[in-house]
Amino acid sequence: MYALVDCNNFYVSCERLFNPALKGVPVVVLSNNDGCVVARSPEAKALGIKMAVPAFQIKELIKKHQIRVYSSNYSFYGDISSRVMATLESLAPQIEVYSIDEAFLDLSGFGQPGSLTDYGQHIRSTVKQYIGIPVCVGIAPTKTLAKLANHGAKSYPRTGGVVDLSAKERQQKLMSLVDVGEIWGIGRKTAEKLQRHGIKTAFQLSQLDLQHAQRVANINLVKTIDELNGVIHYSFDDVPEIRKQLICSRSFAQRMTDYTSLRQTICEFAARAAERLRGEQLACGVVQVFIRTGQFNNNDPGYSNSATARLSAPAADTRTIVKTATDLFDAIWKEGYRYAKSGVMLGEFCDPQTVQQDLFADASVDEESARLMGVIDQINRSSKGKVWFAGQRPYEDWFMKRANLSPAYTTRWSDLPLVR
DNA sequence: TCTGGGGTCCTAGGACCC
């Protein structure tokens, strides 16, 4: 049995923690670059603001209803998230952190079915008391059903924020009330396709013939249907696997047209990606670079391109990764476009201790590289200052609009809330 | 004028081989 614990409109709840004036009024949090809405308080949802709607489209609504608007403060949310997760760790033998605001708990061998609702309430009240964040809990035999249970707990206040779907009848009852598009793994496209086949509710989906499902969509739909019927395909995973790729990319606050500026962004992303790579004790075998113009302005000519290079031996050295990335950039750069976004992607990770050496490499060079990178990382993590490579572009002037940022309440001394 | 960032997985289609 799984429990899915999901924080209620997490980013808004974080902002409310240290700013009680936000309680009971409509609040939204915007994505990076103040682009679109990524979290809404219940009051904001009630005004009809949809998830992921571009901020400029709701300007009038914001003014009219005095909606409080915040830029994303990820370091703050990340810090609150780790406190929530630590609390959950103390409440279950094993947890799988699924995203910044969700975790699966393994409840196998955990009390009698039926007593699980009480346990869910215990989780809710403990997290609320310790951290101050409201959560909902969904309990069920598969992850997909636990997601559905959580959705039910969020949608129906009468549940008290906890839904236990141990019993088959309750699963079916809830499924018949829920649109197929609400199911985990069913996005907009698949939902439309299913509706064209007359499948509107989750229950109808659960009854779909598996071979038919495979033809209509793909293997993932088959797995989802199985999971709705209690067959586990997505098992509990408390030690996260090594990631497959690492991306560092941003949209720019303003369009960029010149070679030097754009090249600097690539340097910066490459350097940051390399830093994260070393932070996870990994080396990479592949570097990819992409640049593109805006997607939405039809008057501008569009251009989008990427290039990939395989390194002669896996590397974690910023100098290697920056050099490779800028060479790739030179190969795809084209004059005459208004660029909106760029990025660097690293892949094919391995443990730097056990890598296959380049046949022609000199081992002492690798040692020196590791030492140098270690020193740079140490300096950059400390409060003493920053070291960077000449090609990098200092972040602040091009990166992200964040007009409505809340203080770093928990991660910067000067922003600590004071009690007078 | 302004439309996120960071991931994973699957599929279709092209290149290439025998």
Add this chain to the structure above:
DNA sequence: TCTGGGGTCCTAGGACCC
């Protein structure tokens, strides 16, 4: 120069998630 089937591998793009 034309012809076929079967296989692998790679890449681009789509769909989905939060």
